[in-house]
Amino acid sequence: METERLIWFKEEIIPVSQAKINVLAPTSQFGVNVFEGIRCYWNEEKEQLYAFKLTEHINRLINSAKIMDFDLKYDFNFLKNSFLDIVRANNFKEDITVRQTLFLDGFGSWSSKGPLEMFIAPIPKGRPYDKIGIDCCVSSFERINDNSLSPRVKVGANYMNSRLGHLEAVKNGYDTAIFLNNQKKVSEGPGSCIFIIRDEKLITPPVTASILESITRQNIIDIAKSDLNIDVVERDIDRTELYICDEAFLCGTAMEITSVLTIDRYAVGNKSKGKLTEQLREFYFKMVRGKLKNYDQFLTPIY
Ligand SMILES: Cc1ncc(COP(=O)(O)O)c(C=O)c1O
Incomplete structure (x- = not known):
């Protein structure tokens, strides 16, 4: 069930229904978050799920956080390994999209630099348009x-x-x-x-x-x-x-x-x-x- 899907949220793996964000956080009030949408493709023959261009996505996430002047407490390896942990935890055997988001939490404003938190949410996903063009x-x-x-x-x-x-x-x-x-x-x-x-x-x-x-x-x-x-x-x-x-x-x-x-x-x-x-x-x-x-x-x- 959708609500039982597992999410990486503030360094824990929990059901998505339990992931709660403060309504006054800069991310909720002003969209102060940087994110990536990363696809994973299931290969039936090899019984393997592949994340496509993960390195490039993580690097762009880091660059987005840098331009926005976030206090980024995570390095490349942590961002990548957390991604792998949560996709594995869900045991998906189908195509998925993963939303990896760094967001500003707490009671700050649009100019806050922290506290920075992260969620990583894998979502089974089809094609946006089911037609030839x-x-x-x-x-x-x-x-x-x-x-x-x-x-x-x-x-x-x-x-x-x-x-x-x-x-x-x-x-x-x-x-x-x-x-x-x-x-x-x-x-x-x-x-x-x-x-x-x-x-x-x-x-x-x-x-x-x-x-x-x-x-x-x-x-x-x-x-x-x-x-x-x-x-x-x-x-x-x-x-x-x-x-x-x-x-x-x-x-x-x-x-x-x-x-x-x-x-x-x-x-x-x-x-x-x-x-x-x-x-x-x-x-x-x-x-x-x-x-x-x-x-x-x-x-x-x-x-
Ligand atoms: C505004 C915008 N342009 C282009 C793209 C395509 O970027 P990418 O190929 O890295 O997914 C996206 C999707 O992420 C987007 O949101």
Whole structure:
């Protein structure tokens, strides 16, 4: 049962229903927390659960805590071992997502630096969209930027910008939104990065375009270049390029690789799964599930 699932909470392993947070804590009041969403993939043949790119996620968590000036009392190994402990404790034999969150507890304010606490919650999770692709719009909301609330930081409060963009899109009949940044160039989705394909080239905004430094984005760039021989260009993307691209997809730990079929009701390619997107998707799913040789270094076996 969901409430009996085990959670790592303040250095103890307890049922999730017993994990309680003070309503006046900075995390509850102001979203003062940094977090990661980390997927683990079950490989039926090997009877093994693999965490994908765990090192990269833990490093980004540490960087987020550093930018937010938290008194981080945990080192890399502690953060990683606690993750492994709680996933093992639940004995999952299925795909899961794990939320690992460093949060400010106590009675402080938005400017407090501690006391810092952590929870790590594994959650069985499917795909956000159960269809061949999604319909997006360009948001009327602007993406947050590095001089206000940096999208490079995975801090809870950033997701209020994501919320506004996504909910507006859904109200208007789309699946989700694509944000422009304060330079009016394409940045990212509310919880994912974007790639377009033009003339067989993969194009994605640079890490300075008001985006999260996405682990999946980097992974796709690496696969495309070194395994699939696809050219990759990291450059600014104009809004109208979205209307004439051959393929487009959103990517991220949760989104994985999700085809975009229309943008602002303009058809992307022929409104179906694109050829290069499918090639990348196929490779990606084999890789994360431990079905490709030579990619073991990205996978952390849980059992
Ligand atoms: C705003 C935003 N951009 C991009 C991503 C994709 O990042 P990653 O590939 O590291 O999951 C996410 C998801 O975590 C996100 O929340």
